[in-house]
Amino acid sequence: MVGKVYLVGAGPGDPGLITVKGMACLQDAEVLLYDDLAHPDLVDRANPDCERIYVGKRKGFKAKTQDETNQLLLDYAREGRQVVRLKGGDPYVFGRGGEEALVLREAGVAFEVVPGVTSGFAAPAYAGIPVTHRGVSTQVTLVTGHEDPTKPETQVKWKALGAAGGTLVVYMGVGKRGDYVPLLIEGGASPQMPVAVVEWGTRPEQRIVKGVLEDLPSMDIQNPAAIVIGDVAAMDLDWFESGILSGKTIVVTRTREQASLLVKSLRDLGADVLEVPTIEIVDPVDWDPADDAIERLDSFDWLIFSSPNGVDRFLKRVLDRTGDIRALGTARIAAIGPSTGDAVRRHGLKVDLVPDRHVAGGLGTALCALPDIATLRFLVPRPEVARSEAPEMLKSSGAQVEEIVVYRTVKPEGMLPQAVDRLSSGSVDMITFTSSSTARHFAELLDSDLLENTRSHSVAASIGRTTTATAREYGFDVVAEAPEDDVSIEGLIRSICLYYK
Numbered sequence: 371m372v373g374k375v376y377l378v379g380a381g382p383g384d385p386g387l388i389t390v391k392g393m394a395c396l397q398d399a400e401v402l403l404y405d406d407l408a409h410p411d412l413v414d415r416a417n418p419d420c421e422r423i424y425v426g427k428r429k430g431f432k433a434k435t436q437d438e439t440n441q442l443l444l445d446y447a448r449e450g451r452q453v454v455r456l457k458g459g460d461p462y463v464f465g466r467g468g469e470e471a472l473v474l475r476e477a478g479v480a481f482e483v484v485p486g487v488t489s490g491f492a493a494p495a496y497a498g499i500p501v502t503h504r505g506v507s508t509q510v511t512l513v514t515g516h517e518d519p520t521k522p523e524t525q526v527k528w529k530a531l532g533a534a535g536g537t538l539v540v541y542m543g544v545g546k547r548g549d550y551v552p553l554l555i556e557g558g559a560s561p562q563m564p565v566a567v568v569e570w571g572t573r574p575e576q577r578i579v580k581g582v583l584e585d586l587p588s589m590d591i592q593n594p595a596a597i598v599i600g601d602v603a604a605m606d607l608d609w610f611e612s613g614i615l616s617g618k619t620i621v622v623t624r625t626r627e628q629a630s631l632l633v634k635s636l637r638d639l640g641a642d643v644l645e646v647p648t649i650e651i652v653d654p655v656d657w658d659p660a661d662d663a664i665e666r667l668d669s670f671d672w673l674i675f676s677s678p679n680g681v682d683r684f685l686k687r688v689l690d691r692t693g694d695i696r697a698l699g700t701a702r703i704a705a706i707g708p709s710t711g712d713a714v715r716r717h718g719l720k721v722d723l724v725p726d727r728h729v730a731g732g733l734g735t736a737l738c739a740l741p742d743i744a745t746l747r748f749l750v751p752r753p754e755v756a757r758s759e760a761p762e763m764l765k766s767s768g769a770q771v772e773e774i775v776v777y778r779t780v781k782p783e784g785m786l787p788q789a790v791d792r793l794s795s796g797s798v799d800m801i802t803f804t805s806s807s808t809a810r811h812f813a814e815l816l817d818s819d820l821l822e823n824t825r826s827h828s829v830a831a832s833i834g835r836t837t838t839a840t841a842r843e844y845g846f847d848v849v850a851e852a853p854e855d856d857v858s859i860e861g862l863i864r865s866i867c868l869y870y871k
């Protein structure tokens with residue numbers, strides 16, 4: 371079987387700007403080739419089993435030549451795999467996508483192109499600049515400022531472009547601006563022509579520098595930047611709210627399945643979020659005790675849940691074993707806190723009891739107040755290592771309590787190279803811990819130098835007292851903690867905002 375290669379545009383930076391079709395390809399990919407212009411979130415969002423191959427030019431990695439990348443595309447496709455080559459912006463706009471497609475065509479390998487939102491249009495848009503505007507600019511030219519240096523003569527007719535008017539968007543235009551700006555002016559462009567440089571367009575760290583053409587060579591600007599030259603560059607339809615966390619890079623250490631609320635909220639507040647899952651949820655070593663209890667479900671008066679994972683894992687097992695949710699019988703259901711309660715409701719079940727204060731002890735105290743407590747039978751599906759005090763409290767009240775392990779949390783084998791790289795660059799501002807194990811595993815996943823480096827560059831935020839204590843044991847500087855009466859993701863987010871305000 372021969373595979374297929376998808377040349378997919380990732381969009382300019384904001385991960386939301388990938389197309390629906392591009393995202394679908396990413397999720398089906400068996401092999402993903404990516405470089406630095408693809409946002410790490412998109413790389414993260416590929417299918418978990420997908421093989422991810424970095425083909426960029428980051429320090430510490432042997433850079434792949436275009437030929438080597440082409441060869442990889444061919445090799446994987448010939449193995450019969452679905453290959454996605456994820457490219458920043460649009461694959462065919464200064465992305466060398468055309469060259470890759472040619473190689474594939476010549477080799478007889480099937481391919482598809484999924485166009486993307488190109489940075490030359492998106493970065494100006496996020497900076498408040500429409501590239502064409504009635505009465506101001508009726509044409510737009512996309513041009514590279516960095517032609518293949520091996521060419522004896524440049525192909526770009528800079529003087530003609532200077533005479534042409536309209537809007538000029540220069541890609542890769544930072545390095546050689548001292549060469550092409552004089553040619554534009556010689557060609558007839560006004561030295562006073564408005565210029566806008568948009569660095570890291572559409573990303574939280576977006577930065578705009580404005581000026582006039584003759585000053586462009588001396589402006590303090592850096593790659594990657596879209597350089598807009600023309601009257602539209604003076605427009606200022608600013609709308610891109612950077613938000614209270616803008617410019618901050620924040621690490622989320624939860625499992626990918628659980629991270630979504632935290633990730634989305636932080637991102638909505640403008641943060642650049644780096645997902646570093648430190649926990650994987652896996653089956654218990656032995657299902658027998660749980661299965662045995664599941665066969666006797668109708669003999670329990672109460673089911674006690676202490677985490678959303680416990681709810682999901684237990685109910686899935688019940689359905690797998692019995693094929694019938696009615697196996698739960700008439701048992702009442704208690705949840706340790708609101709998010710665990712929500713997890714129960716998502717399965718179409720009612721929650722009979724959630725303690726007012728969802729802190730340790732709250733659930734036990736509420737349950738022990740039940741009438742005839744000593745005659746009641748409780749089933750407690752839980753993780754292998756549990757923290758809830760409720761079972762012990764119930765036992766001392768004389769109740770019958772059976773605890774069954776329905777999942778274990780383990781440490782993943784490693785981190786994505788992109789995560790390692792961003793941590794070692796010292797650009798991470800804050801790390802969030804949502805449980806003691808996220809703190810412990812995070813520290814254990816880093817080698818000692820990287821841990822030291824991370825601790826000295828980044829502060830930490832924690833979901834509650836126990837987690838804070840663990841994080842501090844590992845030397846993290848915890849500067850924000852969810853308030854005691856709101857030990858939740860929302861509480862954590864509020865404490866982070868408070869810290870940065």
Ligand code: SAH
Nearest residue numbers: 459460463465488489541542570571595596
């Ligand atoms: N295929 C890409 C362009 C790749 S060439 C696209 O369609 O956008 C690399 C150049 O793209 C950079 O030098 C810079 O000029 C521009 N670029 C890429 N991402 C950018 C961003 N987020 N903001 C501004 N310019 C960007």
